[in-house]
Amino acid sequence: MTQIGNKTLLIAISALLTVGIAFFGIIMLISETNSANKPLIYDERIDVIAKQFEWTFKYEKPVQVGDSTFYNTTYNMYVEVGKTYLLNITSIDVEHGFSVPDLNIKVDAIPGKYNTITLKITEKGRYTIKCFHYCGFGHETMVGEILAS
Ligand SMILES: [Cu+2]
Numbered sequence: 001m002t003q004i005g006n007k008t009l010l011i012a013i014s015a016l017l018t019v020g021i022a023f024f025g026i027i028m029l030i031s032e033t034n035s036a037n038k039p040l041i042y043d044e045r046i047d048v049i050a051k052q053f054e055w056t057f058k059y060e061k062p063v064q065v066g067d068s069t070f071y072n073t074t075y076n077m078y079v080e081v082g083k084t085y086l087l088n089i090t091s092i093d094v095e096h097g098f099s100v101p102d103l104n105i106k107v108d109a110i111p112g113k114y115n116t117i118t119l120k121i122t123e124k125g126r127y128t129i130k131c132f133h134y135c136g137f138g139h140e141t142m143v144g145e146i147l148a149s
Pocket of ligand 1: 050052053095096097131132133134135139142
């Protein structure tokens with residue numbers, strides 16, 4: 001092949017690669033934008049509010065615990081197996097961390113901000129909640145449970 005032929009081939013390959021990478025980038029950008037805008041689908045919402053040194057759960061629909069009905073509970077969160085919940089996690093004082101090790105959940109609870117996840121428990125049981133940010137003297141007492149029935 002001639003010198004000019006090699007050069008043309010090289011330019012053609014470079015142009016093809018550049019267009020290919022740009023195309024791939026655009027596809028990635030579009031798919032990311034779509035997933036960010038996708039609404040979260042859930043059955044009920046629970047606001048998870050952290051403060052030194054307790055967790056409060058505010059339910060969109062009241063929960064029945066024994067003979068009592070609650071809109072809010074502290075330390076323990078009550079959920080139904082198979083339902084999908086939207087958890088809005090925040091703090092009203094310092095930074096905390098909402099973690100449920102057995103469910104692989106670890107979300108920052110930050111004052112003035114809501115971090116959102118969905119939760120669906122498929123097995124009845126009790127799941128320990130812990131704070132994973134050191135939030136002051138008493139941090140280690142900031143525990144609770146998710147009771148799924
Ligand atoms: Cu804490």
